[in-house]
Amino acid sequence: MSAPLLEVRDLAKQYTTRGSTLTILQNISFDIGKGEVVGLVGESGSGKTTIGRSVLRLIEPSAGSVRFDGTELTELSASQMRRARPRMQYIFQDPFASLSPRMTIGEILTEGLKIQGTGNSKERLDRARKALEQVDLPADAVNRYAHEFSGGQRQRIGIARALTLQPEFIVADEPVSALDVSIQAQVINLLRDLQQRLGLTMLFISHDLAVVEYICDRVIVLYLGRVMEIAPSAELYADPHHPYTRALLSAIPSPDPDAHRNRQILKGDIPSPANPPSGCVFRTRCPKAISRCAEVVPELRETAPGRFKACIRDDLNGSVS
């Protein structure tokens, strides 16, 4: 991996509601190299969006450090953060809610540039046109409104909006989840093209592990606000080490009628963050849990070069399942 562009250490997030404290994220640590695409996967409520937003300080983390290109973001003042912001952009899941219905596409795309005071209005519009071309939309879209476009086209507009600021780092939060599969493939191909062409660094959030495998170099697996496993994609999919990763992969329905279906079905529900299990948070559903799992919080450890897992059982690696 190249020198990290982003270094996240012991990131935590708590919310206090009606006197009780909810721990949403705990001890989140990972790096993203320059030009690397890292996937963040986990089920609903596992904390993916909270990590993505905390990293860009769209919400304030409760503890921990986020270094971007050597600068500690959590210590920046509001105006310093505003200056740093164009280098990092967020792409939202919902292509319908994230674009204002009252603004033209041109206004939407140039808004960020205007706030940054970049160029004059003609130069800004030129950048917007160029960004539209990058996402394969006609440049004359600048005069139209979001409702005139389909879901896939709106998601392209969302991507173009992020690109006008020429960022180095993008957090893409479920950018294709709201799209139909035939359109999803168009947008995935586009994102991968752009990432390669522009050398973008990306944190790609998704609950779809097949999409993540296709687009990411490395993958972080989350469960109830804790990192369970981190591994290069090729290795994670061929040989998952953590019991949760195994179960997650096994639960994905395959369209291949010849795939053998001796799937492993996890029992029970995802616990609530208001009432997390002691020790390993996965233990209430883990098929490999032993009594000690209730007592020790597993640390995220490097068990092989580039492979990290948070599980106290070392006897489970390899293809045991």
Added chain:
Amino acid sequence: MQQAAETILDVKGLRTVFRVRAGEVTAVNGIDLSVAAGETLALVGESGSGKSVTSLSVMRLLTRKIGAIAAGSVHLKRKDGKVRDLVSLSEQEMRSIRGDDIGMIFQEPMSSLNPVYTIGDQISEPIRIHRGADRKSAMDAAISLLDQVGIPDAARRVKQYPHELSGGMRQRATIAMALACDPTLLIADEPTTALDVTIQAQILDLLQKLQRERGMAMLFVTHNLGVVAEIAHRVAVMYAGRIVETGPVVDVFRNPKHPYTMGLLASMPKLGDATRMKQAGEKLAAIPGMVPSLMNMPAGCAFEPRCKFATEDCRKAVPPLFDVSPHHKSRCIHWQEV
């Protein structure tokens, strides 16, 4: 085999229209489908293709003012063995069929659960209405049903309200409600779409088990091809209000004979294969363009503007369903070449 089993649902030439500002649109345009006892038919397609309108039409749950069945028949074999055309029944007769002969499950469990009644009250209600059971025995039946759908501690859960259950548990509760009167047909419209993948696996497993035990016919609506392969015996692929390909899942997925089905299968990243594709520099085979608007349908094959096999002839008329094999059909005039 399944084909020999008795037909429970038989839909012929179903056409459903909606009144919109600009006039009328045809959301479902001549659908034929049948489901036998013990069989699962998956209706699959992208959003707006007409899956839900088809299932709502079968259940006669369209709001009269905006949508209506314009043509076709929906024959259902009831528990007493009598076959009725649901299209011609009165609303009162339909009410005696829904929840009794037909069980229903929807994407959002909360849409079938009433927040102000306990789970137990809601599951025992159909038993009291359709079976005339008394309160106590209906409640006992509800507890046993909750137990069958895998809700632990059922005797305590019947006293809880929907908001006290997780999403997966609520969906289990609506399944219990749908099964309360032992329906001959279960209609499930995207029952796992709102659930997490590990919970989806639980629910699919449960539905499969219950269906096998009870020998129900199941019409399963989904947009997820993986879920289809997981749960269904046969599949009908919908595009723009029509079935474009249908047959046994194994045949259709292994050997698709309609360019749309081929495109859908190819555009899905496949677990385990994505690493290879990435390393080989291969791209996902996206289908270009988008679904046509119902207001502005192409004259011939609706898929023609997006189809890489299209020829002049494809624009002339809507292709009929061709027999690829006795049970496998494709609505493509070039099915032999694709």
